[in-house]
Amino acid sequence: MKQKLAAGIDIGGTNTTFGLVNAAGKILLKETIFTEHFPLPEDLVAEVATHIENAMLQFSNEYELSGVGIGAPNGNYFNGSIVFAPNLKWKGIIPLTAMFESKLNVKALLTNDANAAAIGEMMFGGAKGMKDFMFITLGTGLGSGIVANKEMIYGHDGFAGEIGHVIMFPEGRQCGCGRKGCLETYCSATGIVTTYKQLSATSYPEPGEDEQLINSKFIYEKALEGNKHALEAFAYTGDILGLALANSVAYTSPEAIFLFGGLALAGNLIFKPTIDSFEHNLLNIYKNKIKILPSLLKENDAAILGAASLIWKEIN
Amino acid sequence: MKQKLAAGIDIGGTNTTFGLVNAAGKILLKETIFTEHFPLPEDLVAEVATHIENAMLQFSNEYELSGVGIGAPNGNYFNGSIVFAPNLKWKGIIPLTAMFESKLNVKALLTNDANAAAIGEMMFGGAKGMKDFMFITLGTGLGSGIVANKEMIYGHDGFAGEIGHVIMFPEGRQCGCGRKGCLETYCSATGIVTTYKQLSATSYPEPGEDEQLINSKFIYEKALEGNKHALEAFAYTGDILGLALANSVAYTSPEAIFLFGGLALAGNLIFKPTIDSFEHNLLNIYKNKIKILPSLLKENDAAILGAASLIWKEIN
Numbered sequence: 001m002k003q004k005l006a007a008g009i010d011i012g013g014t015n016t017t018f019g020l021v022n023a024a025g026k027i028l029l030k031e032t033i034f035t036e037h038f039p040l041p042e043d044l045v046a047e048v049a050t051h052i053e054n055a056m057l058q059f060s061n062e063y064e065l066s067g068v069g070i071g072a073p074n075g076n077y078f079n080g081s082i083v084f085a086p087n088l089k090w091k092g093i094i095p096l097t098a099m100f101e102s103k104l105n106v107k108a109l110l111t112n113d114a115n116a117a118a119i120g121e122m123m124f125g126g127a128k129g130m131k132d133f134m135f136i137t138l139g140t141g142l143g144s145g146i147v148a149n150k151e152m153i154y155g156h157d158g159f160a161g162e163i164g165h166v167i168m169f170p171e172g173r174q175c176g177c178g179r180k181g182c183l184e185t186y187c188s189a190t191g192i193v194t195t196y197k198q199l200s201a202t203s204y205p206e207p208g209e210d211e212q213l214i215n216s217k218f219i220y221e222k223a224l225e226g227n228k229h230a231l232e233a234f235a236y237t238g239d240i241l242g243l244a245l246a247n248s249v250a251y252t253s254p255e256a257i258f259l260f261g262g263l264a265l266a267g268n269l270i271f272k273p274t275i276d277s278f279e280h281n282l283l284n285i286y287k288n289k290i291k292i293l294p295s296l297l298k299e300n301d302a303a304i305l306g307a308a309s310l311i312w313k314e315i316n
Numbered sequence: 317m318k319q320k321l322a323a324g325i326d327i328g329g330t331n332t333t334f335g336l337v338n339a340a341g342k343i344l345l346k347e348t349i350f351t352e353h354f355p356l357p358e359d360l361v362a363e364v365a366t367h368i369e370n371a372m373l374q375f376s377n378e379y380e381l382s383g384v385g386i387g388a389p390n391g392n393y394f395n396g397s398i399v400f401a402p403n404l405k406w407k408g409i410i411p412l413t414a415m416f417e418s419k420l421n422v423k424a425l426l427t428n429d430a431n432a433a434a435i436g437e438m439m440f441g442g443a444k445g446m447k448d449f450m451f452i453t454l455g456t457g458l459g460s461g462i463v464a465n466k467e468m469i470y471g472h473d474g475f476a477g478e479i480g481h482v483i484m485f486p487e488g489r490q491c492g493c494g495r496k497g498c499l500e501t502y503c504s505a506t507g508i509v510t511t512y513k514q515l516s517a518t519s520y521p522e523p524g525e526d527e528q529l530i531n532s533k534f535i536y537e538k539a540l541e542g543n544k545h546a547l548e549a550f551a552y553t554g555d556i557l558g559l560a561l562a563n564s565v566a567y568t569s570p571e572a573i574f575l576f577g578g579l580a581l582a583g584n585l586i587f588k589p590t591i592d593s594f595e596h597n598l599l600n601i602y603k604n605k606i607k608i609l610p611s612l613l614k615e616n617d618a619a620i621l622g623a624a625s626l627i628w629k630e631i632n
Contacts, residue, residue: 130472131472132469132471132472132476146567146568148464148465148467148469148471148476149464149465149467149469149470151464151465151467153448153464153465153567153568153569154465154569155448155464155568155569155570156446156447156448156569156570156571156606157569157601157602157605158569159569159601159602160448160464160566160567160568160569161566161567161569162566162569162599162601163566163567165566165599166563166566167559167562167563167597170559170597177599177600178600179597179599243483243486246483247482247483248567250476250477250478250479250481250482251462251469251476251477251479251564251567251568252462252469252471252476252567252568253469253470253471253472253473253474253475253476253477253478254471254472255472281483281486281495283478283481283493283495284493284494285473285475285478286473286475289473290472
């Protein structure tokens, strides 16, 4: 009998990455194309489907394709459509799973990138065997996926898990969503840049600094050199993230919270202040029993692995 | 074949109420005893079990007992024990389901009172057929139960759903939990009393007022009379509750949020400001599609019905 393979497709504003993933979470193929080269989603779907079909030909003695999992901004699990994604050039509602199903004749499933990565963590990462956990991506924004009772929480409309848009400070920083004080305006790559610039405002730009070059990696390197404002920026970010995560625990009491993405790679610079603030702000009954952990998914594989995991979760 | 009955037991600091509930949610028997008359939990269990056994005798031609559901403060679903409940005289860990099972030889299930009522709302109230909803009790404190994917979220430790202890204002009101600014210090019967007293501080006590008599019902009646401070107290409470519920939606995107308990009985005095603030503070994708509704459970029946629903949910 042939073994099963799942395709994983991650559609981003700039790149679309896709690949084939086996039941052990091994990526057998990985390719990237430019999303923006395809003004029509149909054309991107046709291109990706052709690549997947051709790739399956070389594996056809051993494997068969079981399904296609897709991670995409504003991807809705219930209707299989991308719904008004501000970061994509395609407008309106794009029935993505229907498009892939008609091209490849296998089941297609869609969700947003953070949910997909959360399922990847559950199937192949640090959340294996966990019944309840949260997954936080600290990228340009703050994305999240919440698993309770071994099931992804999609909510009644497929849009659950927007912890980045919890209002932390009603009169706080302006958020891209139109409201003020959302968590992601503080705790994200963008947020820490704002914080660093505010902290160093009096001496800004510091000698040798070019405003355009200040990103979270720059601040990370500054912090490693012992720069006071960079260290303070990490401490401040962790302080707010720890409070937000302590509040989050009051909803689903997870066994662990996984941090993923650029900022999470800063190690103790972000984990220490986050965990300190988390434990300080936790309700007594939750103290000292909920782990905040780095994701075990590799930065470059997470998107494909997560998307393919939608299929592996369905099969299991 | 005999029909099934479930016993529902609600253990509170003052009273323990129990009854027998049929599959349609009809309460066939309801009794109340004083919790404090039983210095040992074993004695209360024996008393309640005897009452239930005797009651079952009169129904024995038609019904058989399928199980015992229990709602109690700090009741833990996973281990069936009351765990260090500050509002009960019994200290430490009380293995309540084991006690009832050995007395009555049927399955016993335990959770806290808010979770039990949430399951009651799902089985017999306004949440029938809903996959995702939240249930909020506005009593002395603020309790909550969250259902996602048709399952109660107990969390990894059985203590999920403590929305009353989300920190709204890190430097806010002192909470009984030892921290500051918890939601329930603002949005509860206790919280609105504090708000009313603060608002009327300059003229406090107002002519004819006795400080001891100021409770949420008093403020409700004052508001109906058009009292400015009472009306402001409801508006302020709804303002904060609406923000907290809007943030809550970002976790599980429920179809509806049910409000239960004394304050929820104030009708539009509390619902209007809550819904206004809720819609104002919601992330765009959630606006105008999530209902805030009064619970359909009767105030006096909810505790027994909710507790018994633990068994009915298990059977279904």
